[in-house]
Amino acid sequence: MKRRELLKMIVAATGTAFVGSNVLAYTVIPMVDSKDSGFSKDEIAFFNEVGESIIPRTDTPGAKDADVGSMIAILLADCYTPVQRKAFKDGIMSLKAKAKSQYTKGFLLLTPEQRLLLLSSLDEEANMYNKKMALAETQDSENGTAVPHYFSMIKQLVLFSFFSSELGATKVLRYVAIPGSYDGDFPYKKGDKAWAT
């Protein structure tokens, strides 16, 4: 049976004699515009540039293609605590200052190689810091009272925003909306992509 017919049949099979009115179930939460996040277009563009160094476009889309910058702004604005948000903002300032002091120019003027070098050193610094503070990078920093190194927050936000995006989930990872069956002994060869969920 085709799915569409099936859906029709399912709907036809129900329907109820009701008294009383109907209101919305499964509250639909409206999408949020990054304009309402309190972060400027330039800041969002900057997040995208940093994101692109972490998840670059290769033969598949990268962070900028998925506009991780907007998602990061929205998550920071709505899902993070003021303490975490401040730590993130301070971190971005610190990142910018590092670019200036090491290369005497702004981050956005650096070559991709320079950016990678700079951010890689920050990544190592973050790993050491977190180890010292016993903060796992995968820890959900939203709920923690301790704030991890700011670059860990950046990296977490980029990865989450990217792989939860449609491009990340469907073009970089694999995703099938309606698998229709289950195979627990499915062949895998090196290079095959992971399932998005």
Next chain:
Amino acid sequence: MANNHYDAIVIGSGISGGWAAKELTEKGLKVLMLERGKNIEHVKDYQNMHKETWDYPHRGRPTQAMKKDFPVLSRDYPLNEATFGMWANEQESPYIEKKRFDWYRGYHVGGRSLLWGRQSYRLNTEDFMANAKEGIAVDWPIRYEDIAPWYGYVERFAGISGNRDGLNVLPDGEFQPAMLLNCVEKDISARITKAFKGSRHLISGRTANMTEDKPEQGRTSCQYRNKCWLGCPFGGFFSTQSSTLPAAVKTGNLTLRPFSIVKEILYNKDKKRATGVSVIDAQTNEIYEFTSKIIFVNASSFNSTWLLMNSATDVWEGGLGSSSGELGHNVMDHHFRVGASATVEGFDDKYYYGRRPSGFYVPRFRNWGGDKRDYLRGFGYQGSASRQGWKRDVAEMGIGADLKDAISEPGPWQIGMTAFGEMLPEHSNRIYLDPNKTDKWGLPVLAMDVSIRENELRMRKDMQQDAIDMFEASGLTNVQGFEKEYYPGMGIHEMGTARMGRDPKTSVLNGYNQVWDALNVFVTDGACMTSASCVNPSLTYMALTARAASFAVDELKKGNL
């Protein structure tokens, strides 16, 4: 008034209420089903059912504003964007936590049948006898043999998939083909059987997700989306909406009234029978009365008891069923959030296809057969094996194209399992009406005073250590036990407070779920449980409800009610 009289009133529309409505209407009774919350129509109202992660404003994550508004829901997974609006609003319907109690409720048509975990297991022979043998609480008034045919009856209709594993501890049922273990789980299952010489088993989970169509119900087998909690457009899992409600509607005998908060069961003390119910319209606050010959109370464990406490208070101060001194007492849940995880070496050329909405199950082995521990009862494990995804620890992978390549591929296989332990019925674990606080409709609210005790705490040590032992005995690496904070209610398996028993002096309900003090009132949800077993309870509520409904109709015909 003519329109306000029915043969039967069913209070609540969740798993047990849906079954009561189906059984009673199919036996020819005119039934009014009352639901305190909004209506949700099958498929049509599942507004998020086709949404993907990227279709939610925060990719599903709760916002700080949501956390502030719903501090109880935010304690665990119920607070998210996908099911927002489906878990009861704690602002409108507060409760008192004398001790911390996480209460997750579904106030809408279908109740938690739309939000449940779907694991479906029968209680075993010992479960019904343990209280009597061990001198705990009171004896169940029924035995496994009394309920066995009803388990079969509800399994056939609901569509439970599972294997017939031939284990006494977990009686087989009338199943559709199981959702299979994946290759790694299968391998570890064999290793556990060998290492523990057949005394421990890792089997396919038994779940109310179908592996075969039920065209007569307009339901299709599970499509492996693993989005059950968004409502299933295929009717792939059992819910009121997909299964029992359409059956009840088909009879032409059902009237469903949403937004109807039953505030009191009306009681005739001379006849010792309930005569009907008093209802507040949740939207208009108007009061309505409906009368009926019998009443099925299926408002969810605590709300069913709340309703009894608010009824017939002119006769008994503590409400209908309180003459036993047990109404509101003996709260149980399944205590959990303890277990282990491990890495499985190898299987690099293996993966899986499809998102199975179930996993594996390890049936109870403690205090079973010859085993004897320093605590009573036991626990089972639920878990699964999978390859790690992009969320794995990427600290050492650096950044850039190499990181992207590495985490775009699946990581090593991991396995994890969580124990669900039986909680003993304890008289002092109780809920009661708080006189000082009311809800949005001016009704008194419940206070919870529940904690786990020595028996559970001792059991929890085994719950962690046995998981570690099983993984280590299977040759797995990186074996790590875990124990997270558990508070009663987190299992969302609240049970007890109006227990069944053999004696009206020590129990609220008799062996057919009738309130001793009003034989035409039946309570067949989790409130009736005399003990908790360690298996997921919903299937038992279904079976008890179908059994009680059949009995009720027979009694009506005989003129006994």
